[in-house]
Amino acid sequence: MVAPKIAFIGTGHLASAIVRGLLTNGACAPADLAGTSKHGASAQKLAAETGLTFEPDLAKLLGGADTVVVAFKPQALAAADPRLADLTAGKLVISVLAGKRLTRLAQVFPRARNLVRFLPNTPAAIGAGITGWCAAAPLSPADRALVQSILDAMGAAVEVAEPHLDAITALGGSGPAFVFEFVAALRDGGLAAGLPPEIAKKFAAETVLGAARLLARTGTDPETLRTQVVSPNGTTAAGLQVMAARQFRETLRDTILAATRRAEELSRD
Ligand SMILES: NC(=O)c1ccc[n+]([C@@H]2O[C@H](COP(=O)([O-])OP(=O)(O)OC[C@H]3O[C@@H](n4cnc5c(N)ncnc54)[C@H](OP(=O)(O)O)[C@@H]3O)[C@@H](O)[C@H]2O)c1
Numbered sequence: 001m002v003a004p005k006i007a008f009i010g011t012g013h014l015a016s017a018i019v020r021g022l023l024t025n026g027a028c029a030p031a032d033l034a035g036t037s038k039h040g041a042s043a044q045k046l047a048a049e050t051g052l053t054f055e056p057d058l059a060k061l062l063g064g065a066d067t068v069v070v071a072f073k074p075q076a077l078a079a080a081d082p083r084l085a086d087l088t089a090g091k092l093v094i095s096v097l098a099g100k101r102l103t104r105l106a107q108v109f110p111r112a113r114n115l116v117r118f119l120p121n122t123p124a125a126i127g128a129g130i131t132g133w134c135a136a137a138p139l140s141p142a143d144r145a146l147v148q149s150i151l152d153a154m155g156a157a158v159e160v161a162e163p164h165l166d167a168i169t170a171l172g173g174s175g176p177a178f179v180f181e182f183v184a185a186l187r188d189g190g191l192a193a194g195l196p197p198e199i200a201k202k203f204a205a206e207t208v209l210g211a212a213r214l215l216a217r218t219g220t221d222p223e224t225l226r227t228q229v230v231s232p233n234g235t236t237a238a239g240l241q242v243m244a245a246r247q248f249r250e251t252l253r254d255t256i257l258a259a260t261r262r263a264e265e266l267s268r269d
Contacts, residue, residue, distance in 0.1 A: 004146060007065035008035035008052075010072030011043040014096055017125040018069065019050050021153025024127070028149075036061050038072070062087040067146060068112075070095040070105075080108050088112050092143050094150065096120060098169060099266040102136045102162060114139060116147055119165050121172045124154035131157040132168035166267060170259030178255060183208050 006028065008015045015035065022028040030051025037043040040056055047054040055061040058081060062068060068088055074097040089111035096118045097105075105115050115136040123129045131154055139147060151157035160168060183204045190200030215222060230236045243249075 004032070004066035005064055006033050006067045006069060006150075007055075007061045008033070008043075008069045008071055009058075009061075010070065010076075011035040011037045011046045011052075012071065013125060014120065015069065015071035016042075016046050017127075017129075018071070018150060018153050019046060019052055021124075021127050022150065023050060025149070025153055027153065034061055034064065038076075058083060059087060062091070065091065067092045067094065068109075069150070070097060070109075072097070074099050077104070077108060084108055085110055092116070092146065094118060094147065098173060099263065101267055102134070106136065114143060117162065117165065118151070118154075119168050119173055120154050122176050127153070127155050129155035130172050131155070132160045132165055132172055133157060134160055134162045134165065166263040167256070167260045169263035170256045173263075174259045178252070179208065 006022075008019065011019075019033055019035070022033070023030065031053070033050070034053040034055045035043045035046060036054070036056050036058065040054070043054045043056075046052055055064075062084075068091050070093060077097060077100055085108065088109045090113050092114055093105070093109045093112040094116045095105050098119065100117070102115055102117055105117065106112075109115060116133060116139075117135075118131050118133045120129045120131040124131065131151055133147070133151065135147070148157075186204035186207065187197075187200045190203060191197060195203070211225070215225060218225070226240075230240065
């Protein structure tokens with residue numbers, strides 16, 4: 001199969017993760033990929049590191065591409081080059097811009113053959129992300145395969161109805177921050193219990209990593225795995241009693257709801 005040419009507008013952290021993932025997975029050759037950035041430096045660096053073609057001329061960049069990955073900051077969409085409407089005509093446009101809905105994207109890319117919205121999270125940088133995504137119109141089999149290959153470069157993916165993307169922004173997009181906060185709290189608990197800082201830090205991080213891998217490997221629900229750790233009147237039971245009394249679950253539910261409400265607010269433009 002001849003790989004379609006993919007152009008990246010914006011070559012920062014996320015675009016770089018996608019490019020590296022596509023090359024590592026063997027989904028594309030460097031010659032299939034081109035990109036530009038606002039000042040050129042990030043695109044030139046990515047080109048030097050991966051073999052992608054740096055093409056600062058937007059018309060040339062998009063003229064040679066079948067698929068366009070839009071990967072600049074969401075705030076930059078308002079000032080996007082008006083030529084994009086014509087230059088993306090007939091192309092598959094994939095946006096990773098947080099909070100920019102398909103109706104808004106359609107104003108900037110009105111003649112694209114289809115529009116796809118990705119909502120990844122930061123572990124995508126090491127191929128361990130999870131992306132919620134949706135398309136404006138049903139994807140052709142060829143476009144679906146192409147979209148899947150780009151999703152695979154970032155980790156796991158779930159196709160959802162667009163209204164779910166606000167909750168996915170909260171759970172998946174902001175989720176790593178909540179997990180890092182949890183790890184920091186575990187570390188601080190270890191410190192309070194008398195552990196040296198380096199040991200508390202290592203045990204907090206490795207315990208979360210190991211528990212997450214066990215969860216993924218077994219496919220068992222978290223409550224079952226939790227119960228396997230608990231013995232009557234033991235140490236885990238003593239800790240879980242405090243978590244319940246301090247309303248740990250309610251706190252995290254409210255955390256996700258607050259982040260979802262904020263995602264809804266930010267998506268309204
Ligand atoms: N990082 C993540 O894990 C993650 C997760 C979910 C969603 N996203 C989304 O991914 C997008 C990019 O995030 P990021 O973390 O990769 O940002 P980033 O590292 O700051 O990269 C932004 C890139 O966009 C370029 N750029 C800015 N304005 C531009 C313009 N007008 N035309 C062309 N290129 C332009 C920048 O160019 P210069 O370097 O030349 O300034 C840079 O290459 C955002 O929309 C964000 O919502 C990211």
